[in-house]
Structure formats: C-alpha cells, structure tokens
Amino acid sequence: MTDTVASQVPLVEYLVLGDKPHLVAQECTSCGARFFDRRNACAKCFATDFRQVDIATTGVVRTFTIVAYAAPGIPVPFVSAVIDCEGTSVRANLIEVPADPEHVSTGMNVELATYSLGVDDNGAEAIGFGFRPVAA
Numbered sequence: 001m002t003d004t005v006a007s008q009v010p011l012v013e014y015l016v017l018g019d020k021p022h023l024v025a026q027e028c029t030s031c032g033a034r035f036f037d038r039r040n041a042c043a044k045c046f047a048t049d050f051r052q053v054d055i056a057t058t059g060v061v062r063t064f065t066i067v068a069y070a071a072p073g074i075p076v077p078f079v080s081a082v083i084d085c086e087g088t089s090v091r092a093n094l095i096e097v098p099a100d101p102e103h104v105s106t107g108m109n110v111e112l113a114t115y116s117l118g119v120d121d122n123g124a125e126a127i128g129f130g131f132r133p134v135a136a
Helices: none
Strands: 007-010 022-028 050-054 058-067 078-085 088-094 109-119 124-133
Touching: 058 088
Parallel strands: 007 124, 088 124
Antiparallel strands: 022 050, 058 078, 058 109, 078 088, 109 124
16 A cells, blocks of 8 residues: 555645645735735725735745744744745745754845645645745
C-alpha cells in the first residue's frame, strides 16, 4: 500500500495552492487598502466594496524579530517578519534560513514558499506558507 495525499488544504483562506502558489487579498475599490481577512467595511475609508487581488510572490523584509519563546510544542527560535510585497505588507515567518542576525536582515529579498504541516487521518495535507531568502 502506498501513502497518498487525498487533498491539500491551505492553512489560511488567502493562500492559493496549485502550480503557482500565491496569496490573495481583499482590496478596497475606493481607497486601495488591502486586507487578508474578510471585511464588511474598509478599516481605512469605511467603504464596503472589495475586489480580490493577487499579491506578488517576492518581496523585501521590512522588519523582523527572532522569537525565542513560544507556546509549548512550537520549535524556537524562528523568525517572524513583515514583508513588503510590491506595496502590500505581509506578516509571515521566514523559513529555510537560520534564525540569527547573521543570516537575516532588513532589506533582504525573499520569495513565497509553501510547506506541509502534516496529514490528518483522512489524508488531507495542511499547507502553510512562509518566505525564504532569494538565492543571490
């Protein structure tokens, strides 16, 4: 018997899987503010019309912190960052990089990457995302 994954399920609704994984945001049609969660009204201008927009899959680290203490079962240290993806701020962890200031810096170029978080008893694989350094 071979192990097969019945389906992949994104950890968050705004992660689109497939051949070219990417994030999508809700963009206010009035002021252009972008949000990753469902909105009834824009937090910036209070308008109520939104459209879905794809977010760039590359970006630049604007700020970060190295997390040394977390809830039980969460491996530490890890890097939590704010990434500027062509004008849209994305909060995500940096992956595939040591969690120390010698390997992480503001201004660092990164790209979206997905990874498996595990498979449940029904064969559904949970998929998460982070950003990894762009090879120079």
